Amino acid sequence: xxxxxxxxxxxxxxxxxxxxxxxxxxxxxxxxxxxxxxxxxxxxxxxxxxxxxxxxxxxxxxxxxxxxxxxxxxxxxxxxxxxxxxxxxxxxxxxxxxxxxxxxxxxxxxxxxxxxxxxxxxxxxxxxxxxxxxxxxxxxxxxxxxxxxxxxxxxxxxxxxxxxxxxxxxxxxxxxxxxxxxxxxxxxxxxxxxxxxxxxxxxxxxxxxxxxxxxxxxxxxxxxxxxxxxxxxxxxxxxxxxxxxxxxxxxxxxxxxxxxxxxxxxxxxxxxxxxxxxxxxxxxxxxxxxxxxxxxxxxxxxxxxxxxxxxxxxxxxxxx
Amino acid sequence: xxxxxxxxxxxxxxxxxxxxxxxxxxxxxxxxxxxxxxxxxxxxxxxxxxxxxxxxxxxxxxxxxxxxxxxxxxxxxxxxxxxxxxxxxxxxxxxxxxxxxxxxxxxxxxxxxxxxxxxxxxxxxxxxxxxxxxxxxxxxxxxxxxxxxxxxxxxxxxxxxxxxxxxxxxxxxxxxxxxxxxxxxxxxxxxxxxxxxxxxxxxxxxxxxxxxxxxxxxxxxxxxxxxxxxxxxxxxxxxxxxxxxxxxxxxxxxxxxxxxxxxxxxxxxxxxxxxxxxxxxxxxxxxxxxxxxxxxxxxxxxxxxxxxxxxxxxxxxxxx
Numbered sequence: 001x002x003x004x005x006x007x008x009x010x011x012x013x014x015x016x017x018x019x020x021x022x023x024x025x026x027x028x029x030x031x032x033x034x035x036x037x038x039x040x041x042x043x044x045x046x047x048x049x050x051x052x053x054x055x056x057x058x059x060x061x062x063x064x065x066x067x068x069x070x071x072x073x074x075x076x077x078x079x080x081x082x083x084x085x086x087x088x089x090x091x092x093x094x095x096x097x098x099x100x101x102x103x104x105x106x107x108x109x110x111x112x113x114x115x116x117x118x119x120x121x122x123x124x125x126x127x128x129x130x131x132x133x134x135x136x137x138x139x140x141x142x143x144x145x146x147x148x149x150x151x152x153x154x155x156x157x158x159x160x161x162x163x164x165x166x167x168x169x170x171x172x173x174x175x176x177x178x179x180x181x182x183x184x185x186x187x188x189x190x191x192x193x194x195x196x197x198x199x200x201x202x203x204x205x206x207x208x209x210x211x212x213x214x215x216x217x218x219x220x221x222x223x224x225x226x227x228x229x230x231x232x233x234x235x236x237x238x239x240x241x242x243x244x245x246x247x248x249x250x251x252x253x254x255x256x257x258x259x260x261x262x263x264x265x266x267x268x269x270x271x272x273x274x275x276x277x278x279x280x281x282x283x284x285x286x287x288x289x290x291x292x293x294x295x296x297x298x299x300x301x302x303x304x305x306x307x308x309x310x311x312x313x314x315x316x317x318x319x320x
Numbered sequence: 321x322x323x324x325x326x327x328x329x330x331x332x333x334x335x336x337x338x339x340x341x342x343x344x345x346x347x348x349x350x351x352x353x354x355x356x357x358x359x360x361x362x363x364x365x366x367x368x369x370x371x372x373x374x375x376x377x378x379x380x381x382x383x384x385x386x387x388x389x390x391x392x393x394x395x396x397x398x399x400x401x402x403x404x405x406x407x408x409x410x411x412x413x414x415x416x417x418x419x420x421x422x423x424x425x426x427x428x429x430x431x432x433x434x435x436x437x438x439x440x441x442x443x444x445x446x447x448x449x450x451x452x453x454x455x456x457x458x459x460x461x462x463x464x465x466x467x468x469x470x471x472x473x474x475x476x477x478x479x480x481x482x483x484x485x486x487x488x489x490x491x492x493x494x495x496x497x498x499x500x501x502x503x504x505x506x507x508x509x510x511x512x513x514x515x516x517x518x519x520x521x522x523x524x525x526x527x528x529x530x531x532x533x534x535x536x537x538x539x540x541x542x543x544x545x546x547x548x549x550x551x552x553x554x555x556x557x558x559x560x561x562x563x564x565x566x567x568x569x570x571x572x573x574x575x576x577x578x579x580x581x582x583x584x585x586x587x588x589x590x591x592x593x594x595x596x597x598x599x600x601x602x603x604x605x606x607x608x609x610x611x612x613x614x615x616x617x618x619x620x621x622x623x624x625x626x627x628x629x630x631x632x633x634x635x636x637x638x639x640x
Contacts, residue, residue, distance in 0.1 A: 118514055140603075142633050143463050147515050174515065188514070194438055195467050195494065195509050196602075196635040282516075283460075313462050315516040 001026070002034045006065055009038075009045065009055040016052030041065070058238070062108045062131065066238045067245070075104035076135060076252065077245040083107070085127075087114040090190055090204045093134035097192070097200040103138040106245070115206060117186050118315065119283075124220070129211040131241050135248070137201040139256065143193045147298040147315075148260050149201055150175035150187045151267050156247035157185055157205065158270045163247075164240045165231050170272035173291065173300050174315050177207075178272060182225035184208050205244075210234045264294060273319065278302065282314035291317075321346070322354045326385055329358075329365065329375040336372030361385070378558070382428045382451065386558045387565070395424035396455060396572065397565040403427070405447075407434040410510055410524045413454035417512070417520040423458040426565070435526060437506050438635065439603075444540070449531040451561050455568070457521040459576065463513045467618040467635075468580050469521055470495035470507045471587050476567035477505055477525065478590045483567075484560045485551050490592035493611065493620050494635050497527075498592060502545035504528050525564075530554045584614060593639065598622065602634035611637075 004024060008015060017028045024031070035045055035053060042059030059066060064080040071077055079102065086092060089107040096105055109132050112125035125132045137149065154175040161169045161177070169177050169184065177185035188204035208226035216224055227235045255263050268274065273291045280287050280302070289302035289310065300312040324344060328335060341348045355365055355373055362379030379386060384400040391397055399422065406412060409427040416425055429452050432445035445452045457469065474495040481489045481497070489497050489504065497505040508524035528546035536544050547555045575583050588594065593611045600607050600622070609622035609630065620632040
């Protein structure tokens with residue numbers, strides 16, 4: 001009912017409580033209660049003795065009502081769980097996936113108290129500054145090819161940024177998104193699999209959207225940025241996220257239908273790694289070389305300083 | 321305290337309640353309560369007015385008290401959770417792993433109501449007939465190499481069977497254990513990983529130990545067997561499981577310390593697949609060929625009928 005009232009308020013300049021009550025066959029008091037709930041969700045709704053209710057401003061929270069409104073996807077985002085604060089959206093999404101939640105289910109939080117990146121690193125997730133989302137995927141995929149998932153997500157992220165800002169982001173293999181040499185978004189791919197079958201993937205994406213420098217931890221102030229810092233003005237998180245979900249669905253569908261090849265080419269067009277000299281760290285040893293290409297699977301092929309080509313499995317690289 | 325009393329009962333032919341009470345500085349009533357608990361766990365303990373308590377027979381349940389008694393391992397089985405009945409030991413172990421349970425933690429059940437194998441297949445787990453165990457491992461491993469874990473487990477399984485019976489089992493790639501052409505044990509490797517890092521593995525092993533033909537589902541009666549069916553007599557599940565944990569620790573330590581090579585050679589010695597004509601089914605297509613060898617990673621290399629060599633990723637093969 002709340003959704004229906006919201007839809008009506010979005011379509012009309014103003015509408016009286018009486019009209020709404022009549023239309024939905026509930027009392028004016030019930031209408032008033034729903035309107036108040038919407039106000040609590042951040043919608044600015046005026047009530048005027050003569051004209052009735054008028055929606056002045058949409059909420060800037062990433063509530064399902066906003067994200068799914070005219071969202072043109074069939075799978076990604078069809079079910080959204082929105083949380084004000086959570087330890088990590090990954091934990092919630094993993095629990096849902098384990099319980100059988102359908103592909104495309106999204107968990108979104110306004111704030112994470114223990115947001116995480118790869119290798120148990122922290123992902124700073126201040127309230128209402130960024131987009132912190134975990135998406136359940138159930139691809140028919142061998143564990144050998146899971147690297148393809150974050151490459152697909154990287155392409156979707158860059159496209160969403162291009163379409164909602166004037167920026168030109170690039171991707172560092174496999175999936176860090178950079179603007180002016182600083183990281184603006186990260187992807188975490190948590191996989192549950194058997195030796196030859198992926199059961200499900202929880203794809204975590206964190207984007208610094210309107211994050212101020214002051215809201216970021218000291219350690220990353222020099223290496224991190226946000227869309228708003230680069231644009232010079234705030235971005236609508238709702239618009240950005242809707243575009244991201246759409247791009248994700250487009251790229252993921254292409255992958256599911258036709259395989260990795262086309263997405264791999266798009267990734268190539270956006271990457272900042274191929275052709276660069278890089279360092280690879282697998283937690284134990286470090287090797288250096290020139291990034292030549294990604295192979296059909298999505299792994300990085302480098303030429304080491306002694307002239308040998310090598311396939312890089314560790315996803316921890318740095319550009320020199 | 322219960323453990324200490326059990327240890328004393330195991331060491332002495334008989335010991336009076338008074339002696340035990342004095343030794344542990346608790347009342348004779350408290351001793352009597354502990355003895356009754358042990359009886360409930362399946363220990364046969366006589367009480368004689370003159371001689372006191374005497375342990376007549378150990379329990380045949382897979383309780384930690386029995387499994388860890390003089391168990392010569394440092395990691396595997398140091399912590400054991402024993403359940404009379406559970407949906408699947410994998411679910412419990414996964415939850416523990418997620419909560420940070422240490423490597424080597426084991427979940428053992430006398431019965432599983434939804435025991436599972438690979439590809440969501442059922443694993444029949446009748447009460448007190450088999451050994452149903454899930455072991456938490458935290459190897460420093462790339463997802464590309466997870467196939468090595470069930471190969472290691474297969475070697476340990478075969479060795480444990482050889483040492484506790486007169487049987488000569490063999491391994492079908494990657495990890496089904498066969499006796500006289502019938503499957504006696506299965507391994508399920510459930511992995512939680514990132515694109516380049518395994519977070520933890522829940523290694524599930526199901527062995528038909530004293531399982532009668534009548535206790536197995538119709539569909540597998542022709543293709544499954546048990547240790548007791550092959551031996552012609554029952555096997556001590558406790559002795560078998562202790563040996564298995566020891567063999568697992570030995571093989572796993574070798575792997576962690578020196579890598580896969582030596583274990584790969586042992587696997588070769590026990591396998592029934594290399595040299596055979598096989599069919600490979602990946603859920604979508606089927607190919608046929610001759611199994612040539614396993615490669616350094618543990619994957620199967622076959623020569624297809626048109627003369628090409630191919631690396632097999634799907635773990636669903638059948639011998640022709």
